[in-house]
């Protein structure tokens with residue numbers, strides 16, 4: 001399908017992008033890697049009057065160690081996450097999850113900020129940032145605010161991000177040698193997850209188990225109370241509302257969530 005006609009702007013600075021977004025509000029959309037936006041525009045589910053291309057802004061592309069945290073520019077590509085030596089040493093869950101996204105073409109274009117902003121409950125990286133207890137940094141001409149990822153998502157494809165705000169940075173803790181794991185269940189290589197489970201430091205992020213990326217809160221609470229891995233993992237589908245679709249029934253997803261959580265917790269614990 002061919003998208004509805006639109007104007008295109010490629011500002012040469014972040015301030016320029018923010019100014020355009022403030023001027024055009026809900027009539028404008030930003031383009032980062034375009035691997036979620038363009039399919040949506042081609043299906044005519046989105047028809048912005050102005051597309052603001054931020055995909056080449058070097059200001060948004062970095063991975064920096066910053067005290068106890070790692071600051072990652074929103075425009076950082078999945079491939080950069082995969083190859084980052086800083087992340088491999090200080091936050092290995094993130095490159096491992098990035099490596100499971102789509103295929104090399106997708107990973108060379110898609111960005112972490114785009115993946116979080118798109119708010120698809122089937123995406124891998126939001127679940128990883130949830131398991132890490134990360135923070136989303138939003139900026140508009142009105143200023144900057146930091147939103148814990150646990151409070152970022154509000155529903156299917158929606159978040160607390162205002163129309164004039166850009167995600168500029170994602171902050172995650174340095175986890176160093178703490179155990180971690182990512183279990184992604186697909187029918188074919190390169191597919192989206194039917195269910196995915198990210199685990200680090202007793203936190204569990206779930207992919208495709210509800211209308212938003214979410215944490216397995218019952219499992220986390222049980223672990224904190226001293227439950228065994230088996231006892232905690234059987235609670236992984238509590239407080240979730242997995243979809244029924246062509247890939248799997250909700251019941252099958254519940255089963256997968258419990259099994260994958262047990263495997264991920266075992267791997268993270270080294271048992």
Ligand SMILES: Cc1cc2nc3c(=O)[nH]c(=O)nc-3n(C[C@H](O)[C@H](O)[C@H](O)COP(=O)(O)OP(=O)(O)OC[C@H]3O[C@@H](n4cnc5c(N)ncnc54)[C@H](O)[C@@H]3O)c2cc1C
Pocket residue numbers: 029030031032033034035036037038074075100101102103106109110111112113114115117118122123124125165166167168190191192193
């Ligand atoms: C064939 C294919 C397979 C894929 N497989 C997977 C998979 O297995 N797992 C997975 O997780 N993902 C998968 N994806 C999605 C991929 O990871 C996307 O790249 C990602 O979801 C969106 O990132 P993007 O940079 O391309 O964003 P874009 O498509 O450019 O933008 C997506 C949305 O986010 C907004 N946006 C982008 N950046 C910002 C920002 N900095 N601030 C505010 N809003 C912003 C845009 O306005 C738009 O609404 C796949 C995509 C394709 C095409």
